[in-house]
Amino acid sequence: MNVIGKVLPVDGYYVSQKRSLPTGFEKSMTHLYQPLIGIEAVSLFMTLLHDIDMQNMEVPQTHHTLMNYLNMPLDEIYRARLKLEGIGLLKTYERLENDQSVYLYELQEPFSPSEFFKDEMLLQLLYYHLGDEKFNHLKNRFYKKQPHKGQDITAAFNDVFQTFHPNDRMMDEGEYSEEDSTAYSIDFTWIKKMLEQRMIPAKNILTSSNKRLIVQMMKLYELETHEVEKSMLWALTDENTLHSEEFKNACHDVFKSKYQTAAVKLTEKVESKQKPKSIPKTQEEQLIQHLETISPKQLLEDLSGGNHASEQDMRVIREVMTSQGLPSPVMNVLIHFVLLQSNMKLSRAYMEKIASHWSRANLKTAKEAMGFAKTEKNRYQKSTAPSKSSYPKNYSKEVVPDWFKDRKNKNAKKASVANNNINAAKEKEELDALLKNISNSNKN
Template sequence: MNFIGKILPIEGYYVVVKSSLPVDYAKSLTHLYQPLIGIQAVTLYLTLLHEVELQKEDSPQTHHTLMNYLNLPLDEIYQARLKLEGIGLLKTYENKGEMQNYYTYEIQSPFSAKSFFLDGMLTQLLYHHIGKDKFELLQEHYTKQPVTKGSNITASFNEVFQTFQPQAPANKVKQDEKTASSEAVFDFTWMEQMLRQRMIPAQRVLTGENKRLIIQMMQLYDLETFEIEKSLLWALTEDNVLHAEEFKTACHDLFKSKYKETDIQLTEKQSSPTQISSQEVVTKEDQLVMELEKISPKQLLEDLSSGNHASDQDMKVIREVMTSQGLPSPVMNVLIHYVLLQTNMKLSKAYLEKIASHWSRANLKTAKEAMAFAKRETKNFQKGNQATSGYRKPASKEIIPDWFKERKKKQPSTAKEQNVDKEKEQQEIEALLRQFSGENK
């Protein structure tokens, strides 16, 4: 494209700064914007920024000055200006005078390095310009979380003050608690900002039902923030309504594109004796619950499959059951583990759905609740109370999850603990797992 003659060297310009710049604007321009718009556009931006201090109110600078500063012809300066305008770093206003025209360049604040990665379009462009490895390095560096402050126990306004006596129906209170519980562990601020930047009404998209679906898909497929953004924008209709099925399909397609290896089959693993202390035996179930609370269903399947990628078909089955029954990720993990133990490591959709519907009606929210419920129902079944439980007879072989033992770091042992009979400890571990799976020997 020919840019010669678009502006003349004798034409003047003024520079104004729209708002204050973030502290790390130079890092953002260098590492995030420069790969997208080039060094000439970034240099022009910085030159205009520092021209503010030197300009006179009654005498505009000429573009010939910019040519000398940048050592560039005017057509290349004009091209760099267009890039700044297109990326959102500059606004240009033309003033027609009797003798000659002059321009006002309004400097726009760039995103801070952290906020840059909240913009779906810019992050996708940067990803394609610099490649996966460099992108992940920058994203990890600029979006790393600050040092943890501990659990936030600050009382809210509603917890301290009351202006009237609420009279909400009981079922509505229960639903509100469930929604608040989900959002408490997930911050939607980044998504609201992304939608507003695209002039999309965030309240229409981020309904309570859609938030729950977004959380489920992010946990199920272990997706990154920019991947969720991409799936969400893909699934929006022309009326800015989220199409749930298209969103689930988009998330699943991203999962498949990341893991193109041949689908694997879950198989039973042979366990080996592990030396642990008596204190560890007592708390083994609690440690297992903690792991099931933290990991995603996808990670659980991979751990149970010796680290291989979860199969496409297994992920589809889990997705349908998880979303249709509205089970939280920790509860789904317990369900997956339980079904695999009961069915000789075969993931049966019919069996999953049967138990999931029962657990959904029980309103289970945590892995601990689900594990206790499963043990109680299995115990009732073994006593002959089949009316309250539809679970199958436990599998004939005990499954000791190596993934759990491998995840736990070994603690230093005293000389006395090292002499504990390995066979006895193995029997204690197996007895604990049988308590969960419901098997009696």
């Protein structure tokens, strides 16, 4: 990552503190955070912490002063700052004062040692950085497991008080709420339907703590939704609850089989050298870009003019997607292809046949899947075309004039061009219809 020039030595900074630091935070920074983010980031945090009492709020300190404090070049200080931001220990704000950048570094509260060991993602990362022996030593030293308190029967505000009279519809909806799912990058509605299809009570599985664990493991191991579902099913207990340790192990096993890497460790993110994505110019490029970003459910609704996707179609898509391990963009192309080839009917047998072929081809993007589908379709059409050398048995060879051959070749070329124009027109018509449906659905 090129960080030269991101911050200048003459740029000023102030330091503030979100809230008071917990007891034992120095132990957390030294023994728990430092293995993850390095000594430079920890030194920067501690320096900024002690700068709070030393700073003049009317005149900001410069980053040149910070370089002298830490005896570090500014690019290393900038990288250390990014690590603090990424791990959740720092928030940075920038403003202009007299055409000069001034930063506010707001220190966030680190976990105490006991709280650190309750965060599943940090816990897993620390384990991979330190190894089993050192990790268990720290856990035994800092984490004191609390005795089981029993069932929490404390009355909540809504159990005691009421500020309005709910109508009958609200009473019928039950206690389960989907509000938490909006805060996560994973579609818990999809997972809830998957569990209900298997007669598993979603309410027991999708608790607040389990949702947090699911999101953390998905983020840590960079898993797809269907891979998370597979790990959840593996970790279910006989009482239909989620065993957290089994779930974490299952996620790690999926990660190992997927990437075949030796360890999970925090590393600096490499800046992409690829050119920025260009604006789609053709209708096909527009379609590919759309298929890369939407969910299969949204695609079905777009193709049906905004109507809700049926439970049966979603069940077919879910089963094919999870059994073959297709990424969502590839699944979208498969749905589009099958619907166009089957007169807008979602044939499960036809979809499974193609999905197994695409899975073996290891397709990852909508563009790859679209090109692969076209190639296979053209190959099939050529293989089923009548052979040019199929003559009747009583065919007698005669001398054919050159002018007749030329005319026959010209007619054949005209027919080929006409067929290509018809196919291109048909494909353009299909793209027009699909993009029109998508546009109308988005407006609604």
